[in-house]
Amino acid sequence: MADAAMKMAELSARSGVAVATIKFYQRENLLPPGVRTGPNQALYGDAHLGRIRLILGLTEVGGLTVAAARRVLEAIDSELPLPETFEIAQHAVSEAVDPTTVTADALAHVDALMAGWHVSDDNPGRLAAARVFDTFTGIGQIDAAGWFRRYAAAALVAAEADIDELDARIERAAKAEIVVVGTALGDTLFSGLRRAAQEHLSSLRYPVQPASEI
């Protein structure tokens, strides 16, 4: 199974992705070209197969657009220092928030939560959190400060787990991949686990009684 060389048809069969779609990924620069063996022949290897699986993970599971996946994959492939790779991944998975659309009040509240954190002003997450704050108050939900504080605590736990995973890798390529994958899939993982935890806690606190009406 080591370093199998194959042509397009086999790559398609093994990845479960249609030939036309693989070509689409190549056109979009998500997938490098094969090794050319003639004007219209090329061979693909296990690296291509892995790359396709990574693309599917980012797009289908992580919910990234093709454009975001491209930026993220470029960051992996680059030889940029890790912090830059991290930053690119963060920007790719966070859809841009126009800074002028969030209120100063919301930013102040969010910054208060993150007192003591070293976070740059244009961190995409900071703006996204502030926008959630604005949305909450705009909808008429007030007193969300406690909710926000506890989410910040949860976020810190998750981010520590992320960084520890990063530390556990040695090579830059492995670190870069875990940064990207963790950034993209961490959101999906958390939201899944939160749903499960909600059901668990809800069933504890609101036990289902016969003919209950609340």
Place this chain on the structure above:
Amino acid sequence: MADAAMKMAELSARSGVAVATIKFYQRENLLPPGVRTGPNQALYGDAHLGRIRLILGLTEVGGLTVAAARRVLEAIDSELPLPETFEIAQHAVSEAVDPTTVTADALAHVDALMAGWHVSDDNPGRLAAARVFDTFTGIGQIDAAGWFRRYAAAALVAAEADIDELDARIERAAKAEIVVVGTALGDTLFSGLRRAAQEHLSSLRYPVQPASEI
């Protein structure tokens, strides 16, 4: 400002949403019709304004599709018991995961994390988490168990905050709205805060040095 009655043009101006878009929301049953005062005249109130803001929050900030937002709004409007409303909101914000696409192994791992939790087998979050597990191992990242465990802890913290917010409301309508909004926006909030926490922890652990490379 109480219960202002207005026509379409004013509703559009006050919400910042184009008239055609408001009509689109009505067609899609996101927004109830106005109070008809003639064959081609209708009046709208503050409830419509609030509803539009809620729609924008769900779609633009929470990232719901129009179809998902419709399901969620219907759940709010219904007089269903709260647990059902919760469940609808959960399904609406989680894109469906085909249970046959996740491996038994992944489910076993996820279930091990949630040992002691009361979670039904078809909880969408459980399946989503298992799919992330599969994606992780399919990409060649192993030993993610520690990472998963810590995310589960974070999810529990967040879910507790969710349920406490719910308990803080009294009326069903308020509870239903916080359930829906919290479910939809909680993911966005967390992902923002996690990004910020990542930058914070990363800067602590990998201090930027002059000419550092890694």
Place this chain on the structure above:
DNA sequence: GAATGTCTGATAGCCATGCTATCAGATACC
């Protein structure tokens, strides 16, 4: 050394989503 099948890049098309533009007729209101 041809016949048959497979590969290639390029191009165009398709479908879903989320609006947006236009229309014709009815009403508001000065």
Place this chain on the structure above:
DNA sequence: GGTATCTGATAGCATGGCTATCAGACATTC
């Protein structure tokens, strides 16, 4: 009574993510 505005209905448009088709170049088998 005349202009501005409202109404629902319908059609159109932009983007994203594929997917189908094509003509021409190999490859493989006999």
